[in-house]
Amino acid sequence: MKRLRDEKTIRKIYRDGERRTSNELTLLYLQNQCHRLNYAIHVGKRFGIAVRRNKIKRVFRELLLQFKEKLVGYDIVIRPKKKAEEISFHQLSQRVEKLFIEAEIPIQK
RNA sequence: GAAGUUGCUCAGGUGAUCGCGCUUCGCAGCAUGGCGGAGUGAGGAAAGUCCGAGCUCCGAAGGGCAGGGUGGUCGCUAACGGCGACUGGGGGUGACCCUAAGGAAAGUGCCACAGAAAACAAACCGCCCGCAGCGUCCAAUCGCUUAAACGAGAGGUCGAAGCAGGUAAGUUUGAAACGGUGAGGUAAGAGCUCACCGCUUUGAUGGCGACAUCGGAGGCAUGGUAAACCCCACCCGGAGCAAGACCAAAUAGGAACACAUGUCGUGUCAGGCCGAUUUUUAAAUUGUCCUGGCGCGACGAAGGGCGGCCCGUCCAAGGUGUUCGGGUUAGGUCGCUAGAACCGGAUGGUAACAUCCGGUCCAGAGAAAUGAUCAUCACUCCGGCCUUGCCGGAGAACAGAACUCGGCUUAUGCGUAACUUUGGUC
């Protein structure tokens, strides 16, 4: 699992990728060539000061760790919404898994 | 016990599992990558960007003006608008706190409403004395008369207005009224005189100094406002690591507008006036001068740079300047962290701080990494119980390095020391 830091790749995902939304986040995804999960978490300034933004990013990174072995071959971008701050880690985990199922990404056992 | 003032410390520890950034080593490998090990990894405010510096570039960072900043004194410091000590003023019962705290007798401006008057001294309302006339009242005396009544009436008293003079805040207004309070004094009053306080000025003593204490003199002149302009003293060139340096790649020498192309010298060519020579006229040759073209040299400048202006200085025909357009491009490397650094000690100093000795190496990352769960220990709070204790539950703030330091300000949890005021009990 690797963090995406290349601006061009992220733009490509925004342009060509599929997207699914829930109350808590927006998920964008695109198949890639390598057999790994690359991710980016997009937290704008409307979430407040730097500490809060960093906290959201840490929560989502921890959450993606669960899917590390199951989701390979995809580049994804996660855009949290403000409601994501209000619910617990466990609830958030379920919502994300649901989104992955909706997206018909094959979850490997 | 309560309320408060000032200073200081810490910013949870340990272990396990899963993860992250950077550096480095090893293995496999040459795909956009993988696996494993080691080291290291946020703050007291990293924040606001309010000051000050280092560093880099802008010509070499020059002079003056403008502009900006600071403003008790002495010190500390690389520097500061910071810090320390002291002085004056103000606040608080107090511990203690606050203080842009130079100049209003260089000049200008402003001081609404109210008030007689708002700045330089007067006018007005008053008070007092004097003058001449008028009126009221009293009245010596006189006329007439027996007397009374009546009439006249020197002089006095009171009153209103006038003239000339004296007078100061009387009595309001106001934030503020040419010293304040008290006593004497006077026609009425007034520093007119006296005492105390204030002020001005002068001297002595103490202090490096701000200033303090004591004394003499003047009798009061100098309203407030400078976080109004201003004056005085001191300081400041501008920009900022997106500074800047190097490398690579790409574009292709683009468009529009503005401005200069002058003067002098000299060479050459062409033309013209005049003269000389040859010569029958005409024409030819040649010389001085003038005009024009070209070349060379010197001077020169519209403009531009030195990010406000002037001086000064530099560039200035191989055109320059401004604007627009196109391309690269969210390219790479360096700058980039060993420093006015941190810790401990000694010495000097009231202190800020300085010097010396010993030790330590402590993030340098592409929009950017430190976290999650569990256990346990420590801390705080709440509840219960058999109250030196045990059990259960809850909590842990503000907040995340982006070139680096020194401060200030703001946000914020817990603890602790000294001191102050106050309540209760002994």
Add this chain to the structure above:
RNA sequence: GGUCCCAUCGUCUAGUGGCCUAGGACGUUGGCCUCUCACGCCGAAAACACGGGUUCGAACCCCGUUGGGACCA
């Protein structure tokens, strides 16, 4: 990261020490007009971002916060 600018009724604004108990326009709202609506007329409510300081007096001057906005190779 750095350099700057701004803040007045719900919105756009005027105000540059006293005339400010802050003016105007649009909007809101009450009444009149009309058969009703619109237009028109008369009225009302509504703001100096916050905290200190200077001054007799502050929306205005000074300092500090808070919020918003612009720019950079």
